[in-house]
Structure formats: C-alpha cells, structure tokens
Amino acid sequence: MQKRNLLAALGALAVLATQPAMAQQAYPSRPIRLIVPYAAGGGTDTAARAMSQKLGELLGQPVIVEDKPGASTQIGTNYVVRAAPDGYTLLMGTANLATNVALFAHLPYNVQTDLEPVSLITKVPVFIFANAKSPIKSVADLVAQSQSASGGLSFASAGTGSIPHLAGELFKTESKSHLQHIPYKGSSEAAAALIGGQVPVSFDTLGPNFAQVKSGALIALAIAMPTRSSLLPNVPTLKELGYPMEAYSWWGVLAPRGTPAPIVAQLNKEIQTVLQTPKVRELLLQQGIEPVGSTPAEFSAHIQTETARWTNVAQRAGIKPQ
Numbered sequence: 001m002q003k004r005n006l007l008a009a010l011g012a013l014a015v016l017a018t019q020p021a022m023a024q025q026a027y028p029s030r031p032i033r034l035i036v037p038y039a040a041g042g043g044t045d046t047a048a049r050a051m052s053q054k055l056g057e058l059l060g061q062p063v064i065v066e067d068k069p070g071a072s073t074q075i076g077t078n079y080v081v082r083a084a085p086d087g088y089t090l091l092m093g094t095a096n097l098a099t100n101v102a103l104f105a106h107l108p109y110n111v112q113t114d115l116e117p118v119s120l121i122t123k124v125p126v127f128i129f130a131n132a133k134s135p136i137k138s139v140a141d142l143v144a145q146s147q148s149a150s151g152g153l154s155f156a157s158a159g160t161g162s163i164p165h166l167a168g169e170l171f172k173t174e175s176k177s178h179l180q181h182i183p184y185k186g187s188s189e190a191a192a193a194l195i196g197g198q199v200p201v202s203f204d205t206l207g208p209n210f211a212q213v214k215s216g217a218l219i220a221l222a223i224a225m226p227t228r229s230s231l232l233p234n235v236p237t238l239k240e241l242g243y244p245m246e247a248y249s250w251w252g253v254l255a256p257r258g259t260p261a262p263i264v265a266q267l268n269k270e271i272q273t274v275l276q277t278p279k280v281r282e283l284l285l286q287q288g289i290e291p292v293g294s295t296p297a298e299f300s301a302h303i304q305t306e307t308a309r310w311t312n313v314a315q316r317a318g319i320k321p322q
Helices: 002-025 043-059 074-081 096-103 139-148 163-175 187-195 207-215 261-275 278-285 296-316
Strands: 032-036 063-067 089-094 115-131 153-157 179-183 201-205 218-223 248-256
Touching: 032 043, 032 074, 043 063, 043 089, 043 115, 043 248, 043 261, 043 278, 074 089, 074 096, 074 115, 074 248, 089 096, 089 115, 096 296, 115 139, 115 163, 115 187, 115 207, 115 261, 115 296, 139 153, 139 218, 153 163, 153 187, 163 179, 163 201, 163 248, 163 296, 187 201, 187 207, 187 218, 201 207, 207 218, 248 261, 248 296, 261 278, 261 296
Parallel strands: 032 063, 032 089, 153 179, 153 201
Antiparallel strands: 089 248, 115 201, 115 218, 115 248
C-alpha cells in the first residue's frame, strides 16, 4: 500500500512538473492583440496591419490590431505596460519610446524596466523636402539661403519632438544653417504647408510625401541614412554631401516586462519570418518603410542608443521637457 501511495505521489508530482511546459507549448491558445499607440490609417497602423495577418498565420491564432492613440503614444504604451505579461497583449512601439524621455519630465512608465523588447521591425528614413517651385534645388542651396536670408529659413515637421523635428535640429547644428522650426499637427499638414509655400523646406519621412514627389510638386533633396533609398535612388545621402548624420523613425514589437522568455523567443522567430515574406516586404518598401528585424537584445540596445542620441540633440536644441 505504501509503495502504491508513493508511486501515486510521484506521478502527481510529475504531472505538476510538466504543466508549465505544457502551458508554454500551448501558446498561443487565443487571439493576440497588437496595440498601436497612434490613430488608424497612419504609418504605424499600416505597418502593424501589413504584418499582423501573416504573423497570425504562423502563430495559429489571429493577431488583432487595436489603435489606442493619444498623449504622444503614452496612452497605448501604458496600456500594454499594465497588461498581463502572458504574450497576448503586445505593443507596436515607435521612436517615441526614445524621444519621449527627452520631451516629458514625468512618464507613466519606464521603457527599460516595464517593457520587454521582442524585435525591431522597421526603419523609416527622414528626408529633406523642398517645394519644386522654390529656388532651393539642393542641400547646398538650402544651407546658403538659410545663411544669407534675414532671419534664416523655416522648416516644417510633423510636430515638436518628432524624429523629423529632431533631425532638422541636428542638421542645423551639423551644417551651421540658420533654420527655424515650424511644427505642424502631423505629416499631412506639414506637406500641405510645404506645397502651399508657407514653408520652404520640411524634414519628414517619405510615405506622406511620396505622391507629391512622384507628381513633381516636391523635390527630395537628401536622405538622412548611410545609403540611398531604392525608391529614390537619385537622391543623395547627407553623408555624401558632407553631413554624416543618420535619422529615421522606427517601429518594433514589445511585450510587458515579465513575459516568459520562451514566448518572447517564439514571437521573435515568427516576426523574422514575416519580415522576410516577399509580399510583406514589398508592401512596406512601397511606402518607404525598410523592414529590418533584430534579436530582442539588439532591439533593447537600439532603444538605449536612440534614447541617448535624441536626448542629447533635444538638449542642444534647447527643447525643455514638459
């Protein structure tokens, strides 16, 4: 009898010991939510939806994109931070994870301690654009006219503290240009101001301006990346022109801190597969979005590097935290 009881106890312990592993293997067993901290229809939302269907197919469960905009991405980000760390609520994080540190004195979360990086998804290069009807036809023209014009030249961006704004401030320092920032409520307003002649140049990503470039209404003067864009191969890099600066918006997937490592690894593996899918890559590249991918450790290091870099730029530009 004692022997049977001992065997039964050992069997029960064996079952209990395998339950965590079995639960882990079962992931995912229900739909996954991918939170976008911007409104529907924007670049972040578009990128999330471009990869969500294929990611869902690989995981065997739907990946549902939910938009939770507001407070410079803080609302959506904080929603994920407070979610259960079980792999069923993910964040499509943006470059605001780095820039908000410099722009806000008090954030409701700490990126380094409250979020688990899964994978960098994309890089979205910043370009310098000019109205095709303006006398500015090159970066050299821009620098010369900014230095000779009384009061300098104004440049548009999608908003104060955005990567394009900070890129403009960095270029101003690197080129010794006399530039004044004019913030707009998003890229569409900035593009409209540039086309309408309210500002002579803008710093922005390609997506919101691509149609106007193709139509000839706008000119892309340069790209702030180490290599030229395959979409605009005739546009020089700022490095080629003597200004070795790099500026790009980026997006990546993160989970709440404490999400089990096997789940993070599984998500990372499938995301890398998604980003190598020709259909997904083509859809992103057509919008000027470069799919990249990374390991979780590489993405974590990327966020830290970007935070330090843009905090330094914001401080040099005299941007005070709110």
